[in-house]
Amino acid sequence: MLQKFQNHINSNLPFLIGKKLLLATSGGIDSMVLLQLCHLLKLDIRVAHCNFQLRGNESDEDEKFVKYQCEMMDVLLFVNRFDTKKFAEQQKLSIQVVARNLRYEWFNTLLINNDYDYILTAHHLDDSLETFLINFTRGSGLDGLTGIPQQNANIVRPLLAFSRNEIEAFAKENNIQWREDSSNASDTYLRNKLRHNVIPVLKELNPSLLDSFENTISNLQQAKSLGNDASQMVYKQVVSEEDTIKIDIAKVLKFQNHKAYLYQWLSNYGFTDWNAVYDLIKAQSGKQVFSETHILLKDRNHLILFPKQNENERMSFSVKKEQKEVKFPLKMAFCNVADISVQTTNTIFVDEEKLHFPLEIKRWHEGDFFYPIGMNGKKKLSKFFKDEKYSLLDKANTWLLCSDNQIVWVIGKRQDERFKVTETTTQILKINYTP
Known part of the structure; x- marks a missing residue:
């Protein structure tokens, strides 16, 4: 696996070589294998560990374990403890969402304050399959069905080309130690239900499931690329960008798949109630749809997108x-x-x-x-x-x-x-x- 990992870095992620890398390390098998691989390749790494204090003594033992492993490798370690439950109660969000937000906000702060280049996470091919199935069961467009991206801005996932079985085999062959998260055994979360009950059946039906999944993802990504190209061409025909983004309603309605174009253009602005967005086309002038950061306004013959006023503007x-x-x-x-x-x-x-x-x-x-x-x-x-x-x-x-x-x-x-x-x-x- 080490040689395959090195080839993968050289061929697909050469921009990581010589850069300052921050590894998100929980202490689990995936992140410990990624740490060992990067260490063996002598990449310029340091580690960030989040203690979300959700599993009592187990969370503290994870922190101690990661500290010990980094000391043995002489790798710089950053640790942050979060009162995750308190944040979740204050923000009225799920524990999972809050933990993810806290994690990446802190990672980005470390990058900015220390002039690091990239965050590496240990997501792998099985994780991507699980994400695909989660989005599939909830209803999703192409964005949700193309798996976990290998790179998203400064976040890079170099293990996406590897299966869970490959990672486990490498860990055992190289006597890599790791910590088991007891919550992974529970079926409380949808991801665990799929991992324990659905994916094993799919692999039994198709032993080459992961290979088939990779082919499917590749095809969907190409379809997404074609859609992006078409979206950009139509955008130039129906949207003007002077003081604001104005979508000409009459022009966009000439396209049978105008809802897909609206989704493509507006999804980056935080809108989630897509039925309300689509209905805005036929709504009375003055009707609005809100995201956390923007307003979409029906104004006679146009949909107008503009940011919400911030406190300074008031x-x-x-x-x-x-x-x-x-x-x-x-x-x-x-x-x-x-x-x-x-x-x-x-x-x-x-x-x-x-x-x-x-x-x-x-x-x-x-x-x-x-x-x-x-x-x-x-x-x-x-x-x-x-x-x-x-x-x-x-x-x-x-x-x-x-x-x-x-x-x-x-x-x-x-x-x-x-x-x-x-x-x-x-x-x-x-x-x-x-x-």
Whole structure:
């Protein structure tokens, strides 16, 4: 297996040679074999071990075992203990999901802080088969049926070309020690049920199951590649990327498999309720679907994708009297002038004596109103937006320039009548906004 592993690295993963590698090591047979193989090939390795404190003394013994093995090999070791149950309760997520999130967040922190290059995990061919079957039973597209990827960004899985039987044989032949996780014997989790009860039957029906599975994965990956190529070609025809991602509904509906294209384009933005996404095409304008990070909006003839506002975008920003320019959150310039020149939506002139500094740049809120220049009386911003046919995206991107909570300017749109220059004005302030 050592020679096969070396050939696999040289042929398929040569970028690992000479790089700083962080091995995720639990103490189980898979990770201990990977550690030994990398050590024998003299790869530049160090080890990271997570103690999730889920199995009492057994978890602590795993930690001690990994420490001892790393000392024997003279390999640098990082250990982190997590109160996993507490995190799961706080975040209202399953133990498995929380453990995975904690593990990879810590691994990435180690990479960044120590300038390491890649994380290596010990997933193997049987793990990939189990993942395939899990996704198959739950209902999945091609992404879920192409197994575990050999590389995902800075995470590399160099044992995916090897079966569990090969790993066990190498461990026994080379007297490699490992720790057994007692939870692996339980059928509480779906993965264990498949491992203990389903896959043995499949292997009995087809002794070459893993070879057949590798061929299937290869075929599915090629089909996925064809789908990606088609998706990119259609994307260029129906999607525009100016300020936001806009999907032309009429154009995308010309394709019979438009749902597949929407999934391909939007899956990376965290959407999970795909029926809601697909139904958005025929929904009323203004309907939205949310992911944790993004909003997909139906706006007349388009689906518009944009990120949710973060906390910084909801903050207000002050402008002092002596300040000549603002660079964030908008680019604006302030200067005193003697006369009024051409006023546009992006340039206004105000009576400086009517202003109370510091001014404030902020987002609009429901109930806000102003006195649109050239009109008699006040108008709610919500009514102004409706009259101007603003989309929800337009509203979300609107900023206000205010003085003592009074709107001076709906920036880039309309000035307020109360602050305009009159015949009695002695100090004129020119304010310019650069989109």
